[in-house]
Amino acid sequence: xxxxxxxxxxxxxxxxxxxxxxxxxxxxxxxxxxxxxxxxxxxxxxxxxxxxxxxxxxxxxxxxxxxxxxxxxxxxxxxxxxxxxxxxxxxxxxxxxxxxxxxxxxxxxxxxxxxxxxxxxxxxxxxxxxxxxxxxxxxxxxxxxxxxxxxxxxxxxxxxxxx
Amino acid sequence: xxxxxxxxxxxxxxxxxxxxxxxxxxxxxxxxxxxxxxxxxxxxxxxxxxxxxxxxxxxxxxxxxxxxxxxxxxxxxxxxxxxxxxxxxxxxxxxxxxxxxxxxxxxxxxxxxxxxxxxxxxxxxxxxxxxxxxxxxxxxxxxxxxxxxxxxxxxxxxxxxxxxxxxxxxxxxxxxxxxxxxxxxxxxxxxxxxxxxxxxxxxxxxxxxxxxxxxxxxxxxxxxxxxxxxxxxxxxxxxxxxxxxxxxxxxxxxxxxxxxxxxxxxxxxxxxxxxxxxxxxxxxxxxxxxxxxxxxxxxxxxxxxxxxxxxxxxxxxxxxxxxxxxxxxxxxxxxxxxxxxxxxxxxxxxxxxxxxxxxxxxxxxxxxx
Numbered sequence: 244x245x246x247x248x249x250x251x252x253x254x255x256x257x258x259x260x261x262x263x264x265x266x267x268x269x270x271x272x273x274x275x276x277x278x279x280x281x282x283x284x285x286x287x288x289x290x291x292x293x294x295x296x297x298x299x300x301x302x303x304x305x306x307x308x309x310x311x312x313x314x315x316x317x318x319x320x321x322x323x324x325x326x327x328x329x330x331x332x333x334x335x336x337x338x339x340x341x342x343x344x345x346x347x348x349x350x351x352x353x354x355x356x357x358x359x360x361x362x363x364x365x366x367x368x369x370x371x372x373x374x375x376x377x378x379x380x381x382x383x384x385x386x387x388x389x390x391x392x393x394x395x396x397x398x399x400x401x402x403x404x405x406x
Numbered sequence: 407x408x409x410x411x412x413x414x415x416x417x418x419x420x421x422x423x424x425x426x427x428x429x430x431x432x433x434x435x436x437x438x439x440x441x442x443x444x445x446x447x448x449x450x451x452x453x454x455x456x457x458x459x460x461x462x463x464x465x466x467x468x469x470x471x472x473x474x475x476x477x478x479x480x481x482x483x484x485x486x487x488x489x490x491x492x493x494x495x496x497x498x499x500x501x502x503x504x505x506x507x508x509x510x511x512x513x514x515x516x517x518x519x520x521x522x523x524x525x526x527x528x529x530x531x532x533x534x535x536x537x538x539x540x541x542x543x544x545x546x547x548x549x550x551x552x553x554x555x556x557x558x559x560x561x562x563x564x565x566x567x568x569x570x571x572x573x574x575x576x577x578x579x580x581x582x583x584x585x586x587x588x589x590x591x592x593x594x595x596x597x598x599x600x601x602x603x604x605x606x607x608x609x610x611x612x613x614x615x616x617x618x619x620x621x622x623x624x625x626x627x628x629x630x631x632x633x634x635x636x637x638x639x640x641x642x643x644x645x646x647x648x649x650x651x652x653x654x655x656x657x658x659x660x661x662x663x664x665x666x667x668x669x670x671x672x673x674x675x676x677x678x679x680x681x682x683x684x685x686x687x688x689x690x691x692x693x694x695x696x697x698x699x700x701x702x703x704x705x706x707x708x709x710x711x712x713x714x715x716x717x718x719x720x721x722x723x724x725x726x727x728x729x730x731x732x733x734x735x736x737x738x739x740x741x742x743x744x745x746x747x748x749x750x751x752x753x754x755x756x757x758x759x760x761x762x763x764x765x766x767x768x769x770x771x772x773x774x775x
Contacts, residue, residue: 245522246470246648246711252549253472255554261653264563264625269617272570273702276596277616279577286582327697 375404418506419746462722469718470643470711473523473554474501484558486755488525489550492516501551516546525549555650558642562628570624599759607763608770615766619663622654623759630710630751634744645754646710655703658762663695668735698765702758709754713747 379400383393409533446688476484483500494515503511507520516527527546576589585593604619629650632640642652674691676684720736720743 246467247707249649249652250472250549251649252551253553253555253647254653255550256552257559257650257653260556260559260563261621261625261657264566265618265621267619268624269569273575273617274619276570276576276577277600277613279581280593280596283582348637 407608423763430764446589458723459748460722460728462726463717465722466715466718468523468644469641470714471523472642472647474504474520474525474551475506476554476557476638476641479656487552488516488518489552490525490547491550492527523578525551554642554750555644555647558632558640558644559629559650561639561646562625562632565626566628567679582668596620603756603760607760607767608760609767611770615661615763618657619763620758622657622762623755626654626706626758627755630754633710633714634751643711643714645706646714648707651703651707654758655699658702658765659696659699661762662699662765662769667772669771669773670769698761702761706754706758709750713743713750717743717747 379397380399382396461497467614474486474488476486478484482505485500488497488499488501490497490513491513497513498513499513501520503509504518504520507523508526510517510519517527519528520526520679532593569592572587572591576586578587580586584590599620600616601613603623604616608615626645629645633643633645634640674695675688677687677691679687717740720740723736724730724732
């Protein structure tokens with residue numbers, strides 16, 4: 244029974260001591276400690292939030308860069324495509340031109356050949372005519388010896404010669 | 407947190423069960439010794455009384471109880487001041503005057519005698535009254551002496567001040583930096599009290615009660631630990647003293663009821679039952695108010711006292727059997743108990759604080775309908 248009977252003296256000293264302990268600790272220990280801990284927690288949270296924001300910003304920048312790169316790539320592809328088309332067109336045009344020019348030159352050559360042929364034919368005809376005239380002269384001279392025969396022959400020859 | 411993890415660990419749970427089992431075992435031996443004690447006492451007296459028989463229950467209760475002197479070693483001890491408030495006035499003198507209860511001391515108002523380490527008034531110097539009669543006269547005086555427990559409490563307070571004021575200055579010096587040294591040991595415990603005791607039980611208003619909870623937690627814990635030290639700085643059974651646990655529980659009672667909101671009081675005085683039941687409900691609820699801190703008081707007292715009794719009983723075995731070889735058995739058990747008591751020291755501080763937080767939480771809880 245003695246063990247479970249609180250002694251007034253010890254109750255008194257415990258109350259006084261605990262009160263003093265509480266006041267001093269509350270003022271000089273718990274207040275600064277709790278303050279410092281929560282302050283640090285706040286700063287850590289702040290730093291974490293900032294890091295998160297920085298990460299987001301980074302991701303955003305990376306995305307932007309990716310988009311830019313993609314766009315640049317697309318543009319490059321477009322330009323290359325256009326260049327290819329242009330090139331093909333130029334090559335095709337050149338080919339076309341060359342063909343046309345060739346054809347035109349062949350045509351010109353043919354005309355020239357024809358002209359030259361015509362000239363040559365005319366020349367030949369002239370020579371044949373003069374030759375014929377010479378022959379005819381010689382024949383005429385011979386035929387002149389027989390006048391009747393001459394006339395008949397001339398008429399005959401003229402009839403035969405056809406151009 | 408690391409701390410809560412430790413408490414949940416399976417190993418700890420196992421050792422707790424073992425400890426409880428062992429407690430019953432040792433309590434039994436203690437009980438049997440107490441029964442046999444008077445028998446062994448008788449022959450010693452007949453032999454001539456020069457060698458007092460060993461009475462374990464007396465020794466143990468003497469260690470558990472408060473004292474007017476601090477025993478150091480052998481016959482050396484520190485006499486503590488005796489402060490008495492008698493019906494005739496205040497009386498202050500040293501306990502050395504009693505010479506360990508062998509002599510009466512004639513003070514200004516009365517003659518005093520130490521009976522079972524308690525100061526009592528002696529009526530008539532020649533008349534050696536039996537102890538029971540002397541104690542019954544105690545109504546005339548209130549003992550405010552600086553006893554062993556008071557000294558132990560002040561030493562623990564000194565330790566607490568040294569620890570926490572240095573930690574607090576470390577926070578000021580290393581503002582915003584990671585904790586270091588003692589600071590990094592204390593901080594997780596403070597965080598544990600905050601995050602695992604205060605916040606979940608009290609809610610968002612926890613900050614107002616943090617100083618009280620932290621003070622109670624560290625006061626109980628440090629005193630529990632000091633109580634485990636068997637020699638001078640320790641040796642007292644402070645948290646196993648009903649007066650101390652009474653004060654702590656009373657603080658809880660006051661804090662809970664001062665902070666109780668209208669929902670708390672409505673629940674007590676106007677609960678949701680038919681009105682004719684109120685005369686039954688009121689006493690029940692009022693008993694409920696008292697019984698919660700009362701349980702706190704008894705729990706801490708019983709746990710710590712039981713631990714001390716077990717350790718002392720195991721040590722007493724050596725003297726009961728008067729054989730040093732018994733120490734081969736009892737010393738390992740004592741070591742085991744001491745380790746268990748280390749856990750109990752922290753656990754009881756934790757439970758006391760937790761329940762205080764819980765009671766505060768229920769008192770300030772807001773009901774949203």
